[in-house]
Amino acid sequence: MAEYETHEYEVLVIGAGGAGLRAAIEAAAAGVSVGLICKSLLGKAHTVMAEGGIAAALSNVDDRDNWKVHFTDTMRGGQYVNNWRMAELHAKEAPDRVRELEAWGALFDRTDDGRILQRNFGGHRYPRLAHVGDRTGLEMIRTLQDHGIHKGMAVHMECTVVTLLKDGPRVAGAFAYERERGRFKVFRAKAVILATGGVGRAFKITSNSWEGTGDGHSLAYHAGAELMDMEFVQFHPTGMVWPPSVRGLLVTEAVRGEGGVLKNSTGRRFMFDDIPDLYRAQTADNEDEGFRYTQGDTNARRPPELLTRDHVARCIMREVKAGRGSPHGGVFLDISWIKARLPNAEEHIRKKLPSMYHQFKQLADIDITKEPMEIGPTTHYIMGGVRVDGESQMSTVPGLFAAGECAAGINGANRLGGNSLSDLLVFGKRAGEYSAKFAREQKPPAIDARQVDDAAKRAVEPFERSAGNEGPFQVQFALQELMQDLVGIVRSEAEMRRALAGLEALKQRADRAGVAGHREFNTGWHAALDLRHLLTVSEAITRSALERKESRGGHFREDYPDKDPAAGTFNIVVRKNRDGGMDVVRTPIPPMPAALKAIIDEYK
Amino acid sequence: MPTTATFRIWRGNAQGGKFEDYATPVSEGMVVLDAVHQIQADQANDLAVRWNCKAGKCGSCSAEVNGQPRLMCMTRLNQLNLDEPVTVEPMRAFPSIKDLVTDVSWNFRVKKGIRPFKPRPPDAPDGTWRMQQADVERVQEFRKCIECFLCQDVCHVLRDHKQFDGFVGPRFLTYAAALEMHPLDEERRARELKTTHGIGYCNITKCCTKVCPESITITDNAIIPLKERVVDELYDPTVKLLRFFRRK
Incomplete structure (x- = not known):
């Protein structure tokens, strides 16, 4: 093996968003040595974009709330294919994780009696989201960052993992490059936690940053772990649609939580036209009741704008396709109308939604206190990810853990808003705790020089090809177009077959992608190396979506538009076979214990 | 166009x-x-x-x-x-x-040198605190900071005079202000603000406030109150006298 800068930790955390930071803090607290790898600078991870809040049944605002209601809401939102054990742990532990953030310096908005304020959000029965205006994610990541840097972890910024290293069946570490100089680094670790976030960059219209290329999903898959629920991609109903350069940028659900309504070009509030049976009993049937709900009337039912994200996104698509869309291909989201109901509405909006006010004012010349926004669905989140044990977050590869968006289970077929930030905290902590425990029980793994040399050789190949061949960015754009068009919000067998063929062709193009220049901070080279991850997750999404011949949650098939009860009994799992191909298997969902079933019956 | x-x-x-x-x-x-x-x-x-x-x-x-x-x-x-x-x-x-x-790594090193958050004991038996929205809002302004370091870039103490060893810059004075004014925080940072953090270098030209993309009123709301706090704690004659006797 050539000489590489080598680092050794008992626990290596890959990814420094909410889940990675929380995991690193917990592992460090357990007394093991911890390395934390960030793809960007520390504190810039995509968690900063989370706006609405952290879902936790603190019951500060409505004392009818408790973990059982939160659990039931999460399972209903996930259309009952969630890992019920994770949904249970999540609902039970989220309140403590939020209070812990406060003990570490987070400053949430307050109730009148000085406790943490909670707001309404789609799919949550009671006001449940602890928040800071509409910049909760920033508050969370900064709190974890500022707490974490004093806990003795070694932080490797602007460092990207190319491949995981194995020692027999177990994980042995990771092979990475640092962006600044382009030098390779070898990490040896007894346990590795993946906390790399999502895959949004596989689609053209997305709220995700350049980092969301499915690295953790792909690293785990190629290391022999299983990926589950990859067909379930969440298209957030409200992304910006204009101007073109910000298309896909997120508009927080909190706009609707604070009273914002969706209208089509005829001025109709179309969400009242299609309320699913599963939610009919909890949904307002008139505008007045819906508004009262958003203003804290505990006797009112929620407006249909706050139905689950999958449903709202499809309703918007339907309006657009029917020719009732807005000028730039979306629909209207209006918060300014609350002027008719509230004194000082403009100030109220600016105070409750400061980032949104700022974002529209600066990027679209729209004053949201005076006029409606134009919005449309945007790729936001993937429910699927590394298949993990619900308690420990360990994957099917010994020593390899996953937490946060890159892990599967908690969200089932659709994630409720606000459950992501709580997921990061609850399962980040668990991954940190159990990985430390695992690491303490293990001998250090051996690093296989051949694996390292192979990875290094593969990583520099783009420099050996002529840059005129094929540009890495062009391949990425083509992949994003393909996934958007053929495996997007509305799917069909024929289109997805075409997508598979297209992905195969893109693999060939990716193998020809060349870059010029040298290795120092060469973004073209980085894009070329990310292609493998994007291709892997795109194939996993497509194959899983082909296998699920029904519509459920974030997965909608126009050739199978209904939910099939028989398909509610299994998850779809993909894994790499001996020949390097992708196997797709149906895995039965273990039966839910009677006690949890009783809770769902009581609260649904 | x-x-x-x-x-x-x-x-x-x-x-x-x-x-x-x-x-x-x-x-x-x-x-x-x-x-x-x-x-x-x-x-x-x-x-x-x-x-x-x-x-x-x-x-x-x-x-x-x-x-x-x-x-x-x-x-x-x-x-x-x-x-x-x-x-x-x-x-x-x-x-x-x-x-x-x-290379912005200097900023990350500087932050580590500022004493972290240290909360008072919880107010309620369940381990939680009570805070009023008005008290929280004062600090939330500083916590809007996205750490873009544009304020550091434009600060003449850093940009022109290269005082990277003796001055933490507007970003970290704002960070210290957020901690000092946090309703729960009990840590004392005045002495270090004066010495290692170099708050005296700031001569309130307000360039930082002008460039802040989050519109944080860095100079008026964070740095000036922090300067006053340093003066109150370190130069107050009564406190000085008390300290003198306490040392004996």
Whole structure:
């Protein structure tokens, strides 16, 4: 093996968003040595974009709330294919994780009696989201960052993992490059936690940053772990649609939580036209009741704008396709109308939604206190990810853990808003705790020089090809177009077959992608190396979506538009076979214990 | 708006560099970062630039656009004169790494040197605290900070006088202010603010406040009250006298 800068930790955390930071803090607290790898600078991870809040049944605002209601809401939102054990742990532990953030310096908005304020959000029965205006994610990541840097972890910024290293069946570490100089680094670790976030960059219209290329999903898959629920991609109903350069940028659900309504070009509030049976009993049937709900009337039912994200996104698509869309291909989201109901509405909006006010004012010349926004669905989140044990977050590869968006289970077929930030905290902590425990029980793994040399050789190949061949960015754009068009919000067998063929062709193009220049901070080279991850997750999404011949949650098939009860009994799992191909298997969902079933019956 | 515009981008590294002109198509609603990305994808794959959220929330894409410290993702092209080349260069207060990317690691080291949050014991038996919204809001202003370091870039103590060893800069005075004014915090930082953090270097020219993309009133709301606190704690004659006796 050539000489590489080598680092050794008992626990290596890959990814420094909410889940990675929380995991690193917990592992460090357990007394093991911890390395934390960030793809960007520390504190810039995509968690900063989370706006609405952290879902936790603190019951500060409505004392009818408790973990059982939160659990039931999460399972209903996930259309009952969630890992019920994770949904249970999540609902039970989220309140403590939020209070812990406060003990570490987070400053949430307050109730009148000085406790943490909670707001309404789609799919949550009671006001449940602890928040800071509409910049909760920033508050969370900064709190974890500022707490974490004093806990003795070694932080490797602007460092990207190319491949995981194995020692027999177990994980042995990771092979990475640092962006600044382009030098390779070898990490040896007894346990590795993946906390790399999502895959949004596989689609053209997305709220995700350049980092969301499915690295953790792909690293785990190629290391022999299983990926589950990859067909379930969440298209957030409200992304910006204009101007073109910000298309896909997120508009927080909190706009609707604070009273914002969706209208089509005829001025109709179309969400009242299609309320699913599963939610009919909890949904307002008139505008007045819906508004009262958003203003804290505990006797009112929620407006249909706050139905689950999958449903709202499809309703918007339907309006657009029917020719009732807005000028730039979306629909209207209006918060300014609350002027008719509230004194000082403009100030109220600016105070409750400061980032949104700022974002529209600066990027679209729209004053949201005076006029409606134009919005449309945007790729936001993937429910699927590394298949993990619900308690420990360990994957099917010994020593390899996953937490946060890159892990599967908690969200089932659709994630409720606000459950992501709580997921990061609850399962980040668990991954940190159990990985430390695992690491303490293990001998250090051996690093296989051949694996390292192979990875290094593969990583520099783009420099050996002529840059005129094929540009890495062009391949990425083509992949994003393909996934958007053929495996997007509305799917069909024929289109997805075409997508598979297209992905195969893109693999060939990716193998020809060349870059010029040298290795120092060469973004073209980085894009070329990310292609493998994007291709892997795109194939996993497509194959899983082909296998699920029904519509459920974030997965909608126009050739199978209904939910099939028989398909509610299994998850779809993909894994790499001996020949390097992708196997797709149906895995039965273990039966839910009677006690949890009783809770769902009581609260649904 | 013209259909193409020229961007004069600084290409180079710590050893030196020069401006290079790139013409690229422009359209309504575009921001400077869009133009830089287009150039990167079509003409200069190896053009180094940091970015993440593209929504003014992560503070990665700081640069100097026509000489002004800005977030590239929040600088609309229709705010600029496109009849002339738009210059885009890295933050000049920090060492260059490559092209638009600078070495901002000093900031991360400085933060570690500031005493962390230390809360008072919980107010309620269940381990929670009570705080009023008004008290929280005062500090929330500082916690809006996205750590883009534009305030550091523009601060003459750092940019012109290179006082990186004796002054933490506006960003970290704001950070210290957020901790000092946190309703729960009990740590004392006045002595270090005066000594190692160098608060005395700030002569309140307010350049930092002017460039803050989050519109944090850095000088008036964070630094001046912090200066007053340092004076109160370290120069108050009564306290000094008490200290004198306590030491005996």
